[in-house]
Amino acid sequence: xxxxxxxxxxxxxxxxxxxxxxxxxxxxxxxxxxxxxxxxxxxxxxxxxxxxxxxxxxxxxxxxxxxxxxxxxxxxxxxxxxxx
Numbered sequence: 001x002x003x004x005x006x007x008x009x010x011x012x013x014x015x016x017x018x019x020x021x022x023x024x025x026x027x028x029x030x031x032x033x034x035x036x037x038x039x040x041x042x043x044x045x046x047x048x049x050x051x052x053x054x055x056x057x058x059x060x061x062x063x064x065x066x067x068x069x070x071x072x073x074x075x076x077x078x079x080x081x082x083x084x
Contacts, residue, residue, distance in 0.1 A: 006054060
């Protein structure tokens with residue numbers, strides 16, 4: 001995945017996340033309607049973390065003289081539990 005594709009996916013997911021959060025706030029008084037939105041928000045948040053991790057790997061490789069194409073997407077468990 002190249003830089004432009006990563007950036008495009010990040011932007012699309014951030015736009016979707018913004019929309020979902022808006023819907024969540026509008027439905028705050030309807031817990032049964034909010035729960036699926038929260039699950040989708042969490043899924044998108046994790047995917048954004050994975051994409052940002054990939055972006056940071058590519059930048060680090062490029063800055064150190066490496067090939068940014070050597071970066072790889074890491075599993076959600078690795079990215080989400082980085083500081084654990």
